[in-house]
Amino acid sequence: MSNKGALALLADYEGNSSDEEAPSRCFSTKRLHRDEENEDIRIKRVTKLPAPNFIINNPEEVVDDPSLHDGRIRSFAHERGNWVTYAYIPYESNEGLQRLMSLVTRMALLEDIELKGFQDLHLSLTRTVILRYHWIDSFVSTLRDNLSHFTKFIIMLDHLEVYTNEEKTRTFIGLQVKTGYDTLLKLVHCLDNCLGDFKLPKFYENPSFHISIAWCLGDNTDKLKSLLPYLNRDLELLMSEYSQENWYTYVEQILCKTGNKIFQFQLQ
Incomplete structure (x- = not known):
């Protein structure tokens, strides 16, 4: 992925999550806070990040649209790797x-x-x-x-x-x-x-x-x-x-x- 692509993906994530909930890992994480007075450990769960827009807008499944080719219907369902x-x-x-x-x-x-x-x-x-x-x-x-x-x-x-x-x-x-x-x-x-x-x-x-x-x-x-x-x-x-x-x-x-x-x- 190019630097521009990485920055765009990061910006997409940041636009859907608050600053205080930014995770330190790519999977579901927990953040520890130490209370200085009683030293109790409090765990705050981070809300799961939404999928980036480019994933939502580009699903892998291809749906045939007959209107794009004069109403003709595919004889074969589209499947990746099939020609x-x-x-x-x-x-x-x-x-x-x-x-x-x-x-x-x-x-x-x-x-x-x-x-x-x-x-x-x-x-x-x-x-x-x-x-x-x-x-x-x-x-x-x-x-x-x-x-x-x-x-x-x-x-x-x-x-x-x-x-x-x-x-x-x-x-x-x-x-x-x-x-x-x-x-x-x-x-x-x-x-x-x-x-x-x-x-x-x-x-x-x-x-x-x-x-x-x-x-x-x-x-x-x-x-x-x-x-x-x-x-x-x-x-x-x-x-x-x-x-x-x-x-x-x-x-x-x-x-x-x-x-x-x-x-x-x-x-x-």
Whole structure:
């Protein structure tokens, strides 16, 4: 603790206790007074000091506030030392996808659903798991070793589908992958083995690889699925209007985000 911090803490204590009750130790103390006439020992108990303001105002427990992130609810309770982790393929947004997002959000309003578009597009290769802080270096090293033999490949996007998360608290509209499926399966199998080494849950069986472009709160699967025929018809028109580069990506790296850290794994 710096000198300024120590002085601030001392001032906080002094502001909550009287001058005559200042203790000489950090635990509950007793002060002795000797009466000069009868030499009797009198014991005066000191009132326990209140906690400093910085402790009161900064409790260790973190309470989730959905209003800070568009009403989304944490799938995992916050716990010190636990890092939310997942592996994915980044997908750079473009003009064609932005047009599609705008079209999808407007169409959803017909069912009184307010969709929100994603800023950072990606294709998930693992579930969202909890990684202990002291595992991070070992986990990243394991991923690097196992992903080192994969080569670059192309994924192309096809049609729109509707998805929900496991808790049914959010619904998504995403673009399904048309090509690159076999390579994605091999990547998932490789990552599943890495997760298994750390006793972490594997990816979903028979995965539907996709890139989510918009989401809403709650389970609105049926309403959004009723719009799919119209949305996919409009998607075909957009695909003919915008060049093919808007609808595919050349996968050159896998990313792993754990907490606020992002690790890159370049493909051959």
